[in-house]
Amino acid sequence: MQTLLELAQGPLFRLTFAIMALGLLRIFILDIWGAIEAYRKAGDKNIPWKQAIKKTLGWLFPVRKAFGSRPVYSLLSILFHTGLILVPIFLFAHVELWKSGTGLGWITLPKSWADYLTLSTIIFGLALFFGRIAVRAASFLSRKQDYLWPLILIVPFITGYICAHAGVTPAGYRFYMLIHILSAELIFVLLPFTKIAHCVLMPLSQLVATLAWRFPPDTDEPVAISLNKKGVPV
Amino acid sequence: MNKNRATEEERTRALKPTKKPEVMERQRLPVRYHVEDYDVADRPRRFLEAFAVILRHSNYRFALEHFIRMSAKCSRCSVQCQVYLASGDLKDIPCYRSELLLGVYRRHFTMGGMLKGRVLGDSGLTDEMIEEMAESFWNCTACRRCSIECPAGIDHGLITHLGRYILSEIGIAPRALVVSVREQLEGKTGNTSAIPVPALLDTLEFLQDDMRETKGVEIEFPLDVEGCDYVFFPAVSDYLMEADTLMGIAAVFAATGDSWTTGTGYFDGINYGLFYSDRMLERIVKKVHAEAERLKGKNILIGECGHASRSAKYFVPTYCGGEKALPVINIMEYTYGALTEGRFRLDPNIVTEKVAYHDPCNIARQGWIIDQPREILKAFCKNYVEMEPHGENNICCGGGGGTVSIDEIRPYRTTIAGKVKAEQIRGSGCKYLVAPCANCKKQLRELVEDQKIDCEVVGLHDLIYKAIILENKN
Numbered sequence: 001m002q003t004l005l006e007l008a009q010g011p012l013f014r015l016t017f018a019i020m021a022l023g024l025l026r027i028f029i030l031d032i033w034g035a036i037e038a039y040r041k042a043g044d045k046n047i048p049w050k051q052a053i054k055k056t057l058g059w060l061f062p063v064r065k066a067f068g069s070r071p072v073y074s075l076l077s078i079l080f081h082t083g084l085i086l087v088p089i090f091l092f093a094h095v096e097l098w099k100s101g102t103g104l105g106w107i108t109l110p111k112s113w114a115d116y117l118t119l120s121t122i123i124f125g126l127a128l129f130f131g132r133i134a135v136r137a138a139s140f141l142s143r144k145q146d147y148l149w150p151l152i153l154i155v156p157f158i159t160g161y162i163c164a165h166a167g168v169t170p171a172g173y174r175f176y177m178l179i180h181i182l183s184a185e186l187i188f189v190l191l192p193f194t195k196i197a198h199c200v201l202m203p204l205s206q207l208v209a210t211l212a213w214r215f216p217p218d219t220d221e222p223v224a225i226s227l228n229k230k231g232v233p234v
Numbered sequence: 235m236n237k238n239r240a241t242e243e244e245r246t247r248a249l250k251p252t253k254k255p256e257v258m259e260r261q262r263l264p265v266r267y268h269v270e271d272y273d274v275a276d277r278p279r280r281f282l283e284a285f286a287v288i289l290r291h292s293n294y295r296f297a298l299e300h301f302i303r304m305s306a307k308c309s310r311c312s313v314q315c316q317v318y319l320a321s322g323d324l325k326d327i328p329c330y331r332s333e334l335l336l337g338v339y340r341r342h343f344t345m346g347g348m349l350k351g352r353v354l355g356d357s358g359l360t361d362e363m364i365e366e367m368a369e370s371f372w373n374c375t376a377c378r379r380c381s382i383e384c385p386a387g388i389d390h391g392l393i394t395h396l397g398r399y400i401l402s403e404i405g406i407a408p409r410a411l412v413v414s415v416r417e418q419l420e421g422k423t424g425n426t427s428a429i430p431v432p433a434l435l436d437t438l439e440f441l442q443d444d445m446r447e448t449k450g451v452e453i454e455f456p457l458d459v460e461g462c463d464y465v466f467f468p469a470v471s472d473y474l475m476e477a478d479t480l481m482g483i484a485a486v487f488a489a490t491g492d493s494w495t496t497g498t499g500y501f502d503g504i505n506y507g508l509f510y511s512d513r514m515l516e517r518i519v520k521k522v523h524a525e526a527e528r529l530k531g532k533n534i535l536i537g538e539c540g541h542a543s544r545s546a547k548y549f550v551p552t553y554c555g556g557e558k559a560l561p562v563i564n565i566m567e568y569t570y571g572a573l574t575e576g577r578f579r580l581d582p583n584i585v586t587e588k589v590a591y592h593d594p595c596n597i598a599r600q601g602w603i604i605d606q607p608r609e610i611l612k613a614f615c616k617n618y619v620e621m622e623p624h625g626e627n628n629i630c631c632g633g634g635g636g637t638v639s640i641d642e643i644r645p646y647r648t649t650i651a652g653k654v655k656a657e658q659i660r661g662s663g664c665k666y667l668v669a670p671c672a673n674c675k676k677q678l679r680e681l682v683e684d685q686k687i688d689c690e691v692v693g694l695h696d697l698i699y700k701a702i703i704l705e706n707k708n
Contacts, residue, residue, distance in 0.1 A: 045556060209388070209392070217555075219292055
């Protein structure tokens with residue numbers, strides 16, 4: 001168990017974190033590159049930047065926008081995301097690990113906040129899971145990953161909470177810590193290749209949607225030629 | 235009970251096949267809209283070929299790449315789609331519709347999809363999937379209300395737009411649209427309503443006579459005048475069906491004295507290419523711009539028509555030289571400007587009935603024209619009421635995306651696609667419903683008729699024509 005834990009904490013962590021970081025960087029750059037190319041080719045370069053930025057901020061911080069049509073879902077989703085983002089990054093224990101490993105540290109969450117946020121993430125994650133099953137439209141659209149993600153995401157929160165609180169035996173602690181780390185590493189690896197990629201692509205979404213309607217000029221002829229339709233009547 | 239949900243009886247009526255079984259068998263296409271006969275052999279291969287070519291020569295790929303990574307299937311779009319709200323059919327959820335095409339893209343145009351397909355033995359695109367897309371993409375009114383609701387920014391309207399383009403390249407597009415575009419681009423008359431120039435001249439003369447009698451003032455429809463400020467392109471069907479709108483526009487120009495003209499070389503603002511083929515869209519846009527240049531006009535002025543305005547506003551710069559292209563404005567922008575500058579007056583005692591304004595999706599969804607027509611109406615209509623939701627969040631008339639031209643699907647448009655709109659109109663209690671769009675006008679008239687709502691659908695300039703104060707300069 002100890003060896004496994006050391007493996008998970010050491011090389012496996014570095015490997016999976018690198019996969020995540022590079023993978024996310026890759027798709028982010030691809031998105032930006034695609035947008036630049038699209039802009040370069042666009043016949044109409046008049047882009048309503050202000051509108052796109054406003055919409056982007058509206059969805060990144062969905063204070064007003066989110067509660068229009070599905071308020072319960074929106075609230076659950078926002079609360080879930082809040083814990084999901086804040087706890088892993090600003091938990092005292094995590095920051096300490098970064099500090100000991102890299103020398104870099106940053107502000108941390110007060111312990112009570114971290115506890116509440118951990119519990120709320122677990123509860124709202126489960127609520128989203130059951131909501132997906134219960135809402136007819138959502139369950140119809142859902143793929144396997146849509147059901148699995150809320151469950152996968154709360155595993156490190158549950159195990160982390162147990163390690164931080166429950167009076168478990170040292171063997172029990174090592175077991176839960178191992179699950180905690182391995183589940184987080186699984187998430188790292190899957191992040192760039194699944195819908196959770198939205199964690200880095202979200203800020204580009206409105207820009208992509210806006211740019212996508214800026215078509216390149218003079219595509220009638222090349223398309224017609226490629227499809228052997230040059231001069232063919234309508 | 236959801237009052238927007240269509241009853242079983244309405245659903246049956248709306249979704250009834252419109253074609254003979256032998257036609258469906260021959261065309262292998264169980265859809266309600268009519269399609270010209272096309273090559274049915276090897277459809278999946280040809281679909282993928284067309285898809286590949288379009289991807290190569292367009293900007294769609296980067297958007298599709300983004301969309302397949304972002305698609306979270308949260309179902310928020312379902313609460314905004316007036317088609318799904320009425321039909322209750324899960325396959326009408328915008329996200330599901332988009333997935334039909336995104337799935338093909340993922341499977342055939344991404345490395346991961348191709349590998350997965352190979353490993354799982356998934357043969358990929360099938361005839362059945364093409365048939366489902368052909369049905370689904372034309373159930374949508376392309377109003378793009380879903381797109382403003384998607385947290386992931388997925389533009390389902392764009393995906394439907396692309397899907398229709400690919401289908402049209404293998405011969406699957408509503409005959410009503412194809413025939414109109416054919417006449418516009420290659421026919422003798424060169425416009426979608428097949429109006430020859432002599433008939434246009436007759437119509438304009440008739441309108442001038444009518445205005446002289448009604449208003450006691452000489453009001454002109456200038457033709458082929460070079461160097462005007464505005465070259466005018468209404469939806470050409472207005473010459474047949476919307477006399478009051480045209481007379482209202484002419485009256486505004488008579489009052490302001492600005493120079494404007496209609497070109498007899500080309501006088502149609504309609505662009506059905508926007509709804510099914512980017513190639514047609516491009517060719518039509520270029521015709522509009524070429525006519526305005528021929529007449530050495532300074533601006534392209536589009537009449538009361540949502541899609542005509544959007545086609546010109548957003549695609550004249552695209553296809554006609556970017557910043558060098560002629561500016562495009564909609565007639566409501568012009569009229570609003572003239573009114574606020576005090577260049578004409580409206581009598582506030584003429585229109586006393588309850589008036590509501592319907593936002594055409596193509597000009598309101600992006601926030602382009604929302605307030606101007608309202609300000610105009612409030613300036614002279616004593617009893618203006620607002621429908622909720624409106625503006626950018628407006629509800630589509632139910633005939634958007636070209637579906638209004640497909641007469642054989644009228645039962646679908648007025649019992650499912652327009653059902654939510656019908657409830658909204660009924661709720662407003664308006665006597666006049668102002669719909670400044672040729673497509674919306676036709677659809678809403680059919681909607682209020684089929685749904686038995688006591689209300690008259692008019693254009694903005696129809697009411698302006700009633701109320702405008704004209705001085706007899708003679």
